[in-house]
Amino acid sequence: MLLNADFTKHAVVIPDNAQWTCSPQPGVERIMLDRIGHEQARATSLVRYAPHSEFPMHSHPGGEEILVLSGTFTENGTDYPSGWYLRNPDGSSHQPSSHEGTTIFVKLRQMVKNENQFIRIDTNDSSNWHRMTQRDICPLYSDNMESVALIKLAAGERLFCSPVSGGAEILLLEGEMTDPNGIYPKGSWLRFPPGDMPALIAYAGGVTLYLKTGHLNPATLTGVFP
Template sequence: MNSDYEKRALINTDKLIWEKSKYENVFKKILAIKDNQETALIKLDNSSVLNKNSLINSVEIFVLEGIYVNEYGEFEKGTYLKLSKEDEAQVSSKNTCVIFRKTNHFSNNEQVIINTQKTNWLEGQGNLEVMPLSDQTALVKWPENERFLAHKHWGGEEIFVLSGTFMDEYGAYVKNTWLRSPHLSEHFPFVKEETIIFVKTGHI
């Protein structure tokens, strides 16, 4: 398990097998776990309840497929949620839902819910477009053949590739690839096709 935050981590999540949880029709692909913090993909099939006895201290979610349901409402593909608490006994889905989720990674009372499919992109550096989601978290859209300056990650960087292929001098990372780079790591990113990434910085 990717618990050493001082090392680079890379997973093509499409190559992982969905692991059954103890609850019916709930499956996980765990990407990293340390103490009570977890980063994972979770799949909720029909008639599933995520956890009947758990209250998460904090949760950060990006809905990848389907409709995610919790005590705050129903959220379609492309919705970002950052909640200081969530009652997992009220988490379910309509049909099949897949989410990227981080639990217990922050301790403030921040609550953010953004439907990224209905939110405008902002101009970023170079030809990039950016959609801020919360502190140090954003979607970044790379146009075809865009190259970025070589840079270091103060506090590290975490990326989940939502579409296209993200690239740097170390390799090419297709859709559904998860990357984590440690504090002061450095790379020179670029793309050949339009690519959208979910990115967090400074939290490692």
């Protein structure tokens, strides 16, 4: 399967155009955002667990990145409520489940092989947030290939003031953003190719968003298979 697999082009998925589909595991549904491959895929998805659903123990070649959007996600018996960020490196394994139900944002097979950190960050903890360049930022991960953070923007603030040399990917967690093409509501996913300078501006009330940059540089793009 190829879905939004050309990383030189813009990609946008807004909630009104998204469709939940069943995964092979009972009680687990997903919205596919981008994908190269079938069940063993380089993929970016929203995944929804019904209450009392679980996956069997499995490994993750190429790593896995998770942001818990609602409910409580459980991994190997440890609970991670809404707002937790998890990063499991290449070759790691786990048994995920949810007692109450959860929705998570997931990126699979997109890490370099020499990344070996397990990261767990509670973005609800105010000590993880910092004021930088007139915006609030919760850093999640950074290396010489990519940077990942949650960002809060005030109404009217522009997200990008220069081209994104390695591309950018956004998930709107709270609020709305606008550009000349329209308004993007909460839950919208947007991806921009290297060299673009999106004219995204926070709409009334401000926004909170997940932002990953740098990872779409052709020289460092990982998990793209022939």
